[in-house]
Every structure is written in C-alpha cells, then in structure tokens.
Amino acid sequence: MRSAAVAATAVSFALLVTACGGGEKSDDKGKGGAPSASATTGAPAAEALSAAELDKLIVEKADLKGYQVQKAGAGDVVAADKVTTDKAACAPIAHAMSFISPGSPAASAERKVLAEPKKGASAKPEDALGGVLGVEMTAVTLGSYEGQGAQDAFASVKKAGAECAGGFSVVHLKESTKVSKVVPESVTAGEEAVAFTVTSDLEGEAFTSKLVVFRKGGTLASFSTISFAPGGVASLPQALVDAQAAKLG
Template sequence: MEGTAAAVRGRTSLPAAALALALAVTACGAGGGSREAGDAKPSPSSAEEGTGGSAARKAAGRERLEAAAFEAGGTAASYSVSPVTEEPLWDLMEYRADRAECQPLVSLAAGAVDDDPVAEVHREVELDDFGLDGGPTGRGVAVQLRSYGPGGAARVLSALRKAGTECAGGFTEERVLAEAVYRSVEPVEEPEAGDEAVAYRLRIEDVKDAELVLTEYLTVVRSGSTTLSFRLEALSPDDPGPVPDDLVRAQWEAFEKSGAGA
C-alpha cells in the first residue's frame, strides 16, 4: 500500500472508485488531500461581510456563474463532468503557503489574496478513466468560476503573476498533518482567452517520499470581474501534461454564451 500512497496526493474530487482508494491510502499515511488548491474555509463573518456585500448579491452572482459553468453530470468537450457541484471533500482541510506571496498558487478562495470572491461555483472534470487494473492513472481538473468586486479579478491575476516570479524557486505548503515542498513553479503557455491569463507547471515533492516529485498544472483566465480557474492533478507520478486547450476553450465559450461576464 505504501507505493500507491506515495502517488496519491489528490486535491480534487476524484471519481468514486478513485476517491475510495484515495481515502484508504490516506488512512495509511499518505498525507494527501485538500481541495482545488487547499482553499481555506472563510469564517461566517467574512462570508457575509467580504467583497460583494449582501447575501442577495452573492446569491445572484452564484446564479450567473452556475449558468456559465459546465452542466453537472454532463460533458465538457469530450470529458465527463462529475454530478457533484459542492466543494470537494478535501475542503475540510486547510493548506497554506509558508510565504504569503505564494498563497495564490495554493488557493484562490476567500482569504488567499486581498480580494475575496463575491461568488464561486465548482466543477470536477475527469479527463480519463481510473485504471484499477493498471494502477491509479486518472487525471482530473478542478474548475472554479469566481466573481469579484470592482478591480478584484485583475488584482488576483496580478497576485498570481507575482507568485509565479517570487516563488519560482519553490516554497512549502503547510497541511494539517504534513508539509509539501514545491520544488519549482514554471510558466507554461497560457490560453488565448479572456482579458488575460496565466498558466503554471508546479513540481511538488510527495509528502512521504522526497524522491517522488509530482506535477500539477494551474491555469487561470480573467474576463472582466470573473476568473476561470483550472487545476489539473493526477494519481500517477508521471507528468500528466497541461490543462487541455479544448477544456479551457469549452468553458470559455460557455461563459461567453451565458452572458455572465456582461
């Protein structure tokens, strides 16, 4: 079980079979598991008092994002979308960067940067099957749509660019029971969508075996006051490749069609 545990880090909501295995290996001490990027739960006060004002405004913002998000249980490009639309099970755990400027690479939820989202929605996309016969090979992408107050989304992208530069040499992600060392943060080609975009390749040591380095990809697109975030993770130590262009394009087109950015 130790070998499998070393390969399991999953922040995203995995397919049912994968989730069961991930929970089992976590019990064996893998130390893995958070949400999209270790998003810390906002306090009740920040949820009501943060950028975005009233609960009614938040509800309206969420409704617009829901209309722009992939259909739960449907398909996105050629990929399957999980029917689960709530924040992943891993949300129960808080992951924080040891340096504040690196936090946007770990999390974009409330408290990650100076601007909290007014509203956000979550989707999980499965890029390929979970191979029980050949070991854990499933790749998944956590997709988050977040809206902000005036200027907030632009400041989020600015914070991400700063993190990509100042944290390029690595940093430490502090978890509930362990620490994960980011060895490097490398820019990769960003998609041609929205007003601006950033994309990074993250190389992270496994919490049980520093010789095993796992790879994640983070792509964030901004359109006006909204960000579209894509975090790709895999259950295999092999480089899973960047967030697929057709997946980003499908979400961008759905967003534009919905008019959520108007």
C-alpha cells in the same frame, strides 16, 4: 498505494480530498497582490455574479466530450486558512490549486472534472488499474468579484508564479508537502491568462501538476490538473480551458 494517495493529497490539495475527506467552505480568502495593468484602464467596475449565476456558467458534461463532471460537495472545499504556505506571496497559487478562488470573491462555484479512461484492447487487471490511475483529474473553480477584485486576484497569481519559481512549502489541512519549482507555460484564454507546471515532491519522486488561471471580466477561472500516471500531468487541460472560456463568452 494508500501511502501515495495520502501524500498526494497535500500535493494536489483539494482535488484528491474528494477521496480522502475534507473541510467546509469558507469566505475567508487570501489577500490579493498588486493590481494588474488592466485594473488601471478605467474600465467600469465589475458587478459580482451570484453563486447561482456562476453555477450556470461553469462547465458541465454537456459542454465537454470524453469527460465526467461532478459538482463539488461541501466537504470538497476547505477554508482558505486551512491552506497555508511558508511564503505569503505563494498563497494565491496554493489556493488556486485548492478549489479556492484567490483574493476575495463575492461568490464561487466548483466542479470536479475527470477525463474518461481510454478504452484499450488489453484486459489485464494491471493495465486496467494503470489506466484508472493515469486518469487526469481537474479541479475547476469560478470566482466572481466586485470592482477590480478579479484583476487584483489575477495579478496576485501572476506575481506568485514569478516570486515562487524556486518553490515553497504548503500545508493543506494537516498534510504538508514541498513544491520544488513553478515553471510558466504559454496559454491563451479570456482577457488575460497564466499557466504553470508545478513540480512537487511525492515520496521522493518528482510529481508534476498543471495550473491554469484566466480572467474574463469580473470572473476568474482556475484549473488544477493532477494524475497518478508516472511523473504526473504532461500537458495543460486545453480542451477544458477552451470549453470554459467559450461558456463565459
């Protein structure tokens, strides 16, 4: 199990570093892609929110039922240059999965969200352990951008989904993993949104995680969900996405 946890650190990137240790935050972000269509609509340039303002807007336990929410610590978020890919275009996806807002945000806020294990009738230790390992864990990140930064960052994630469909390699700190494919999913949130099923290799087994990114004004919200249940995560964290969208207004 320890071996699987170490390997999965690279797969799920920042989220599992909560248990294994991590680096420090950094303002060194990856470069965004081409502007999205909304960036050319002539809308007023966004004025970035502060980290304190984002802390009031990010989801908390009071906004959700059946979840535990914790504020990410300094060691939970690594510098952007510590999460690298063999294909530059794929970096926005790797960053969005790593408590790192893509592009160049002026400020960010992060939360660790765990679905509470469902209570069952069985009292067998192996069943209880399986329930804990099957808990879905989501890294939630809000990033606020100046001007058209949020649109550009969103466009870079969307572009990465298309260009990196066939997979890419990631190094998170010193852990390396292979993402075998990135498949788009349907999602609606904010002003524009994308979602993907990300399949990685976990010690020879396919491991699936989910990634959702949506934009509301000059703010980008990212959700990276993993689970140690067999096969990984089956569906998008819709309740969490909806709660965050509602809080952003």
